Amino acid sequence: MTRRRFVLARGRFWTGLLPWAWMLLFFALPFALIVKVSLSTPQLAIPPYVSPFVMEPGEMLPHFRPDFASYRRLHDELLALGTPGADLQYLSAWGGSLLLAALTTLLCLLIGYPFAYYIARSREAARNTLLMLVMLPFWTSFLLRVYAWMVLLDSSELGLINRLLLAAGVIDVPLQLLYNAGAVLVGMVYSYLPFMVLPLYANLVKLDQRLLEAAADLGARPWTTFLRVTLPLSRRGIVAGSMLVFIPAVGEFVIPDLLGGGNVLMIGRRIWDDFGPNQDWPMAAAVAVTMVLVLIAPIVLLHRHGRANGGDGEEGR
Template sequence: MAERRTRDVKPFLGKWALVAVPYLWSLLFFLAPFLIIFKISLSETAIAMPPYTPVIAGVSDLWTKLSDFTFDNYVFLTEDPLYYSAYLSSLRIALVSTVLLLIVGYPIAYGMARAPKSLRNALVMAVILPFWTSFLIRVYAWIGILKPEGLLTIALQGLGILGPNEQVHIYNTEIAVFIGIVYSYLPFMVLPLYAALEKLDATLLEAAADLGCPPTKSFWVITFPLSLPGVIAGCFLCFIPIVGEFVIPDLLGGSETLMIGKTLWAEFFNNRDWPVSSAVAVVLLIILVVPIVIFQNQQKKA
C-alpha cells in the first residue's frame, strides 16, 4: 500500500508544479512589484533613505505599522485637476495614436500578407529591423527631421513647397508626438495585423467575389472582420504602453504636452514624492487593467 501511495502522489505533485509555474511567474514579476508599489502609495514622504515612511522591515512590522498607512495620496490625486487632466490627456493621445497606427499599419500589414510568399519573411524583417537600432537614437533622428531647420524643411524648400524663409513648425508640438509614437509603435501594430491577415484564406475573397461582392466591399465584409483579432491585439499592444509613454512626448513634444508619464516623473524626481507617484502608477494600472478585464470577459461570453 505504502509503495502504491507514493507512486500516486508523485505525478500528482508533478502536475501541480507544472500548473504552478506560470502563477509563480506572475506572482514574482507582476504581483510582488505591484504590491511593493501599492504599499509605497499608502505611505508618506519623509526626508530619509528611502524617502517615505513607514518602512516595513519584516512581516511582524507589517501589523504593528498597519495603522500608519493612509489613503491620503489617493485623495490628493482627486484634489488637483492636474492628475485628472493628465490621465485624460494621456488617454486621448493614446487613443488618437492608436487610431493613426491602425490607419497606417493596416495597409502595410495587408500589403505584406498579400506579397509573394518568398518576399514575406524579408518584409517582416524590414518591419522588425529598426528595432536593432536604439529606440532613443531613432526618436532623436526625428528631431533632426522635424526641427524648423531640419531635413523636412530642407526637403520642402528644395521642392519649392516652402519658400526659402519658411520653416516647418512641427517639432515641440503634439503633431510631432503623434509622428514619433506612430513611428515607434508601428511594428507592434503591423505584426499582429500581419499574423491575422496572413492566415486569411484568399479563397474566401474569391468566394465573396463569386457571390457578387466587389473587392472594396469584400474588404469590409470579409477581410476586416476576420482580421479583428489582429486589430484588437495590435490596438492593445499599442494603446496600453502609449498611455504611459514618457520619452517620446518628452523629446518631441512641447512643454504643454501633458501626459501621465511626465506627471509621474515629476512626482518621483522633482518632488521626490514616491508615495504620490506610486499612487499615480496604481491608478494608471487600474485605468488600463479594468477595461481589459471587462473586454476579455465579454469576449469569452461572445
C-alpha cells in the first residue's frame, strides 16, 4: 500500500511538472527577458539596447544598473492625465485598446450566449456538428479571414456589402465601411466569438436539468427561470469566456492594422512602432510589462472570487 502511494505521488509529481515546465520555458523566461530589456538604456544606432548588467574591468560579477527612464515616461503620462495639450500617446492607445476589448467582449457574450445555450440544449447527435461549425473558422488561416473581411467591407463599389446595398437601392453611394473603429470591432467580434462560445457551452451542457424542472413546477416562467437559475449557474462560463476574449483583444495588432488602416490606435500598434521603426526597445518592453501586470490583476481577483464561491457542483446543490 505504501509503495502504491509512492507510485501515485511520483506520477502526480511528473504529471504536474509538465505544465510548470511549459510555463517556465514559454512564459517566465521570455517575460524575464522583456523585463530586462525594459530596464535597459536605449542608444541611437545600437539596437536594441544596452544591458543593465554592467561589468567594469577587474570585476568578478556584473553590477545591476537599471534604467527606469521608460517607466518614468509612463508615470509622467499618468500624472499629466487631464492636463490640456498633454502628450498621452501611450495612455490614449491604452484607452482605445481597453474600450475596443470591452466592447468586443460584451458583443461576443451577447451573441455567443444564445449560440452556446442552443448547442447545449440540442440533441446529442447534433451537438458535434454544431460545435464543428463553431470551430470551422479555425481551419482557415487567421490572416486570410481578416483579409476576407477587407473584401467584404471594402468602401468602394467592389466591396461585397456595398455592392449588395447599391444593387438593392438602399444607398446611392458606397459607405465608408473599412478603415474605422467599426470595422475593427466587427473583425474582432468575428475572430474571438468561438473563444466565448466554447467555455459557455462547456458550462451550460453540465447544467442539472432537474433544477429547471423544479423551477417550472414551482410556477416560474421561462424568462424568470433563465434569470434566476440558468444565468447565475453559468457565471463561471461567462467569466472564463470573457477572459479568453478580453485579454488577447487588448493587445490585438493584426485586426486594427488591416481593418483599421492605421486610423485606430491600439496598444499593440504602439509596441510594434517602438520595437520597429522607433528602435526604442526599452520603451516597448516597459509598455508590454505594464500591460501584463495590469491584466494579471483582474485574473487573480476573478480566480479568488471563483474559489471563494466554490465549485459548480456546490452551486448546483
